[in-house]
Amino acid sequence: MTDALPPETLRAITDARVFEISWPDGKSFRVPFKLVRSECPCAQCIDEITGVRVLRPESIPDDICPVELGYSGNYALKILWSDAHSSGIFTWERLRRISELTQT
Ligand SMILES: [Zn+2]
Numbered sequence: 001m002t003d004a005l006p007p008e009t010l011r012a013i014t015d016a017r018v019f020e021i022s023w024p025d026g027k028s029f030r031v032p033f034k035l036v037r038s039e040c041p042c043a044q045c046i047d048e049i050t051g052v053r054v055l056r057p058e059s060i061p062d063d064i065c066p067v068e069l070g071y072s073g074n075y076a077l078k079i080l081w082s083d084a085h086s087s088g089i090f091t092w093e094r095l096r097r098i099s100e101l102t103q104t
Contacts (some may be wrong), residue, residue: 004092011091029099
């Protein structure tokens with residue numbers, strides 16, 4: 001796992017249901033809340049033994065949004081979601097990877 005630098009800016013735009021994330025290399029992304037929620041890496045969303053995602057994307061409400069953002073040290077973002085889920089830790093590396101998903 002490489003050390004990813006933290007984003008320069010990260011803000012939630014509730015009207016558009018996206019995170020606007022700018023990275024130190026100058027790239028910025030608008031990443032839908034629902035995409036980030038669906039990529040949650042926690043043990044409830046991914047089977048710890050098999051690594052298979054057990055969270056079904058269709059089970060996520062379309063109006064999902066972050067209620068509270070917090071930091072875990074300086075390496076990750078913690079998100080409390082409107083569906084009361086909060087156990088995912090999004091490392092910068094993971095968040096960057098999720099950001100890149102919007103480019104395909
Ligand atoms: Zn989760």
